[in-house]
Amino acid sequence: MTEPNNIPKNGAVPSDAECAAFQAQMPERIAAGENLEDNPHMLICERCRSLVHELEYIAEAARQLIPVEQEPREDLWNQIQLAIERGEA
Amino acid sequence: MLSGERLEDGEPKQSANLVEPGADSNLDSKLDTRPAGDSGDAQVLARAQAGDHVAFAQLYALHKRRVYSLCLRMLSNVAEAEDLTQEAFLQLHRKIATFRGDSAFSTWLHRLTINVVLMHLRRKGLNLISLDEALDPSPEYGPIRSFGAPDLRLTGSIDRMTLEKAVETLPAGYRLIFVLHDIEGYEHNEIATLLDCSIGNSKSQLHKARMKLREALRAPADEEVAK
Numbered sequence: 001m002t003e004p005n006n007i008p009k010n011g012a013v014p015s016d017a018e019c020a021a022f023q024a025q026m027p028e029r030i031a032a033g034e035n036l037e038d039n040p041h042m043l044i045c046e047r048c049r050s051l052v053h054e055l056e057y058i059a060e061a062a063r064q065l066i067p068v069e070q071e072p073r074e075d076l077w078n079q080i081q082l083a084i085e086r087g088e089a
Numbered sequence: 090m091l092s093g094e095r096l097e098d099g100e101p102k103q104s105a106n107l108v109e110p111g112a113d114s115n116l117d118s119k120l121d122t123r124p125a126g127d128s129g130d131a132q133v134l135a136r137a138q139a140g141d142h143v144a145f146a147q148l149y150a151l152h153k154r155r156v157y158s159l160c161l162r163m164l165s166n167v168a169e170a171e172d173l174t175q176e177a178f179l180q181l182h183r184k185i186a187t188f189r190g191d192s193a194f195s196t197w198l199h200r201l202t203i204n205v206v207l208m209h210l211r212r213k214g215l216n217l218i219s220l221d222e223a224l225d226p227s228p229e230y231g232p233i234r235s236f237g238a239p240d241l242r243l244t245g246s247i248d249r250m251t252l253e254k255a256v257e258t259l260p261a262g263y264r265l266i267f268v269l270h271d272i273e274g275y276e277h278n279e280i281a282t283l284l285d286c287s288i289g290n291s292k293s294q295l296h297k298a299r300m301k302l303r304e305a306l307r308a309p310a311d312e313e314v315a316k
Contacts, residue, residue, distance in 0.1 A: 030296045031289030055299040058306065061247040062256075062271035068249075069154035070161060072174050077149055080178050084142075088179060 014045045022048055134194055138186050145185070149178055155195070156202050163206045163268050165257040173209055177202045203269075207283065210261065247306060255305040263298035270295050 014022075022041045029036060036042055042049055130151050136144035156177050160170035180201055188197055256264060256272075269275040269283070270291075277291045284291070 027293035027296050031287075031293035033289065033292075051303075054303055055296070058247065058252075058299050058302055059271045061252055062267070063274075065249060065252065065272055068253075069158045072153055072157040072171050076153070076171055076175060077146065080149065080175050080182075081146075083175065083179055084182055 014041065014047070019045060019048055023051065130194070134185075134188075138188065145182060148181075152195070152198055153178075156198065159199065159202050159273075160206060162256070162272065163203075163265060164209075164261075165264065169209070173202075173205050176209075177205045180205060199273075203273075203283065210265070251306065252302075255302050258305050259298060259301055263294065263301055266291065266294045267298040267302065271299075 018041070022039075022045070026036065029039070036052055037049075042052070130148065133144045133147045133151070137148050153174065157170055157174040160173045160177070161167065164170050164173070177198075181198060184201070188194065256267060259267060265284075266280065269280050270277070275283070277288045277295075280286075280291045281288045286294075
């Protein structure tokens, strides 16, 4: 993917607009298989690095969610049984 | 729709592919670590396959929580989750004789349940996200929102309840991708097969889902900063 104008010149901190452009392109870059961590913008932009790390943190938190199993309402089995008897299964 | 076609933002495709329960998958190892009761219900399963209604009732008792909880997580709606739990067990009743044991029964039932949910979402059509989101699929990408509020990692603000509630608020399509990948442990290639989209599309949708979640998780902190 060609680099858009989201890398500041002269080693300056990226501007809001540069970050906005980069962040807007993230889905397409990810879809194309790019590793965002290797992107030149990411190498110099603490803000976008922080964003990506936050997303990874959210994913990690989700992975650690042990499924809490909840009970369906008690009479659901009666309904299923009736449906089976009616030949719906 | 053709395979690999782009998913609309946050929307499951109408032509979601239904994967045969028990299809080859690396999910067995992930799922078998959960309390599915597979080891203890082999006899019950065999009897249910032979048409024993009491055994089928026992299978229901063993697996109803997992099936219902999966439906609830994917749909965030109690009534729909109960309807689809019923539909999943009716399908199980119809198909149980075809279970050959190529995968763990819990894996097979898990996939069957996901297929039931996908079929339901397909029947419901694509009206799953608001018009605003459809017109402006990425309103959350302004970097300005990254300023001010502390980093979620630093605040340690993601507890179970907060995350569960945030997942519930996701548009259905985003929730589906997020639940399948980040919670249920499906790989992008598996999701692409299930939803009949490209792997890249699955990846980009997941990124957008996480961005939405981040927005929801940061909302309290952002409001605090705005005061």
